[in-house]
Each structure stands twice: as structure tokens, then as C-alpha cells.
Amino acid sequence: MASQQDFLFAAEESYPLAMDNADVRYYPQFIADSKAWLPALQQQIQWRQDSIKVYGKQQPIPRLNAWYGDEGIHYAYSGLQLQHHNWCPVLAELRAMLEQKLGLRFNSVLANYYRNGQDSVGWHSDNEKELGPEPIIASLSFGDTRRFSFRSNSQPRSTSHIDLASGSLLLMQGGTQQHWQHQLAKTQQVSVQGRINLTFRRIVASR
Ligand SMILES: O=C(O)CCC(=O)C(=O)O
Numbered sequence: 001m002a003s004q005q006d007f008l009f010a011a012e013e014s015y016p017l018a019m020d021n022a023d024v025r026y027y028p029q030f031i032a033d034s035k036a037w038l039p040a041l042q043q044q045i046q047w048r049q050d051s052i053k054v055y056g057k058q059q060p061i062p063r064l065n066a067w068y069g070d071e072g073i074h075y076a077y078s079g080l081q082l083q084h085h086n087w088c089p090v091l092a093e094l095r096a097m098l099e100q101k102l103g104l105r106f107n108s109v110l111a112n113y114y115r116n117g118q119d120s121v122g123w124h125s126d127n128e129k130e131l132g133p134e135p136i137i138a139s140l141s142f143g144d145t146r147r148f149s150f151r152s153n154s155q156p157r158s159t160s161h162i163d164l165a166s167g168s169l170l171l172m173q174g175g176t177q178q179h180w181q182h183q184l185a186k187t188q189q190v191s192v193q194g195r196i197n198l199t200f201r202r203i204v205a206s207r
């Protein structure tokens with residue numbers, strides 16, 4: 001497993017995305033040898049395919065996911081009451097490294113597994129009230145590069161795109177969730193090993 005030195009973090013190795021009323025920063029090479037983490041992420045995370053009700057009908061969501069959080073933390077996502085798991089070693093290790101490098105605290109993570117180009121996540125904001133008024137979301141990517149898009153709430157034609165590479169960190173904070181939505185669209189590109197994304201979050205209010 002990777003050690004602390006595997007993090008290549010340095011402030012100058014990141015750059016901000018130019019988006020009004022948002023604070024989005026991209027670190028292309030946050031984790032060295034990132035693909036070496038894939039087997040542990042695939043095996044230790046308790047992946048499942050959830051279903052959500054769309055027009056009164058249960059539909060499987062087009063990706064696998066799993067939610068991990070500290071004791072006593074509750075979280076609902078898109079009306080889905082997520083099943084809670086205790087931290088597995090690989091997620092605990094990545095959280096500790098992130099916290100140390102960023103000087104921030106996270107008490108939960110939503111893990112997403114995009115098995116191929118047909119797996120996706122539609123337009124949404126991570127603006128659940130449990131995350132507070134200005135959520136801080138640290139999003140780590142492993143495996144296939146996939147395109148992540150933003151669109152402005154006030155000007156939906158104002159969009160911003162970024163290809164999230166393996167080993168990258170996308171840090172979203174400030175007004176990002178309040179003023180913008182994001183998605184990961186389907187793609188025709190051939191998937192090599194799938195993509196695992198971890199969105200570390202801080203839940204400030206527990207119901
Ligand atoms: O896969 C990604 O990069 C984003 C996932 C996402 O938006 C979420 O979990 O809320």
C-alpha cells in the first residue's frame with residue numbers, strides 16, 4: 001500500500017477553474033501510482049447498485065456506490081437513505097492522507113464505481129443541508145479518465161469541463177454547490193479498468 005511520500009501534493013501543482021461564485025481547484029497528480037490502489041478499492045469497498053424511484057418506478061442507478069461515515073453520522077442522497085459502513089482500511093488510509101495534506105477534516109465518503117462508459121451520474125448539486133451552507137468536497141479519482149462537467153444555476157449555458165485523471169484531486173468549496181450543478185456523462189470511449197471516485201465530505205448536522 002502507498003505511503004505518505006506517494007502524495008505529490010504541492011500548492012503550485014494545482015490550479016483553480018475559472019467559475020463565478022465557485023471555488024474549484026484541480027490537482028492533476030495528487031496521488032502517485034494511483035492505479036495500484038484499484039484492487040484494494042474494488043475489493044474492500046462494499047459496492048452495491050442502489051435503485052431510486054423515477055416517476056413512481058424503481059430504477060437501478062447507473063453506477064455502483066457505497067457510503068462510509070463516522071459513528072453517529074447520517075446522510076441521505078437524492079432521497080436515498082444510504083446504508084452505512086464502518087471505514088475499511090483503504091478508505092481510512094486515504095482519508096488520513098487527505099486530512100494531513102489539506103489540513104481539513106472529513107467524516108464521511110461517498111464512493112462511486114463507474115464500471116464502463118455507460119455508467120454515469122446526472123446533473124446535481126451536493127447541497128444536502130447536512131453538508132452545511134458551503135460544503136467542502138474532496139474528490140479523488142482512480143482508473144479511467146472521465147469528463148466532469150459543471151453548469152451554472154443562473155446561466156445553464158455557462159458550462160465548464162474537466163477531464164479527471166487517475167490520481168487527481170478535485171476540491172470543491174465555497175459557493176460551488178449553491179451556484180453550480182455537476183455531472184459525469186456517459187461516454188463512448190472504451191473503458192480500460194473502470195473508474196472509482198471517492199467524494200470525501202464533512203457532514204456538519206446530524207438529524
Ligand atoms: O464521479 C465523480 O467524479 C463525481 C461523483 C459525484 O458527483 C458525487 O458523488 O456526488
Ligand SMILES: [Fe+2]
Nearest residue numbers: 124125126182
Ligand atoms: Fe456530486
